[in-house]
Amino acid sequence: MDTAKQVKKSLFLSLEKRKKNAGEKERESLRICVCNTIKKELRQSANQEKARLLQRFFKTGKGEYGEGDVFLGVVVPETRRVAKKHFMEIDFAGVERLLDSKMHEDRLCGLLILVLKFNKAKGDEKMRKEIFDFYISHAKLANNWDLVDLSAPAISGGYLWEACESGNETEKEILYRFAKSENLWERRIAVLSTFAFIREKSFSDSFRIAEMLLQDKHDLIHKAVGWMLREIGKRDKKAEENFLEKHCAKMPRTMLRYAIEKFPQAEREKYLRGFVQNPGSHK
Numbered sequence: 001m002d003t004a005k006q007v008k009k010s011l012f013l014s015l016e017k018r019k020k021n022a023g024e025k026e027r028e029s030l031r032i033c034v035c036n037t038i039k040k041e042l043r044q045s046a047n048q049e050k051a052r053l054l055q056r057f058f059k060t061g062k063g064e065y066g067e068g069d070v071f072l073g074v075v076v077p078e079t080r081r082v083a084k085k086h087f088m089e090i091d092f093a094g095v096e097r098l099l100d101s102k103m104h105e106d107r108l109c110g111l112l113i114l115v116l117k118f119n120k121a122k123g124d125e126k127m128r129k130e131i132f133d134f135y136i137s138h139a140k141l142a143n144n145w146d147l148v149d150l151s152a153p154a155i156s157g158g159y160l161w162e163a164c165e166s167g168n169e170t171e172k173e174i175l176y177r178f179a180k181s182e183n184l185w186e187r188r189i190a191v192l193s194t195f196a197f198i199r200e201k202s203f204s205d206s207f208r209i210a211e212m213l214l215q216d217k218h219d220l221i222h223k224a225v226g227w228m229l230r231e232i233g234k235r236d237k238k239a240e241e242n243f244l245e246k247h248c249a250k251m252p253r254t255m256l257r258y259a260i261e262k263f264p265q266a267e268r269e270k271y272l273r274g275f276v277q278n279p280g281s282h283k
Helices: 003-044 048-057 076-086 092-099 104-120 125-137 145-149 153-165 169-179 184-193 195-199 204-212 219-235 237-250 253-259 265-273
Strands: none
Touching (some): 003 104, 092 104, 092 125, 104 145, 104 153, 125 153, 145 184, 153 169, 153 184, 153 195, 169 184, 184 195, 195 204, 195 219, 204 219, 204 237, 219 237, 237 253
16 A cells, blocks of 8 residues: 555545544433433432431441432432433433442432333333333342332333243343342342342242242341232232242241231231231131
């Protein structure tokens, strides 16, 4: 190649690189603008008194499960409104900016945006897979129980149920890995993800994960497992009773109380005393 052609090629490549860099800078500028708009709108609805109450309610003190979490005091319906208004304008990198925020409502808004994007992508398997993968890779940023509860059933639960229905059972192994995690929020995601399965009257994964977590030390896992068992009971009381007959004697008290919350009082008392032997035959 002669010198003139080399110079021409070099100029062309340089121009293409500048175009690409300009495009990336423009996208980043837009991303920052959208994120700043979302944060500004959330802060317009901030309430200092409510923020103080939420700080206590979500156990943000030293040594508590929500240590370091900071609240604006924005009610969830307002956060949902902001998420719904902007979810089509923001990409994964923008959501990541929200999830990296120290403010609880910013992170919640980011997760609600992911849920909206996931629901919008119904029928688009590739996009739903991308949203699921992003969610799983950022799971530790869903670091309070409401953040998990408002995102896991829809995203990880919804995706994994569809994967299983399509014959890809191996996808749900992530739930069993999360159930063994040292991270509290990953364990809660494992439990809450099975809510999507429960809604389809498929209980086996919920029961397996519940068995794995019977000896868990954390109250938030006891409550989550008990809640899912209660949801199973709403759909098939006999199935829940069979599980309780086998495990109630060694279940943490909180887990058991949550599981039997909707039972008649006489049945609840029998379970709490550990006297139940024949589920479904209580008088």
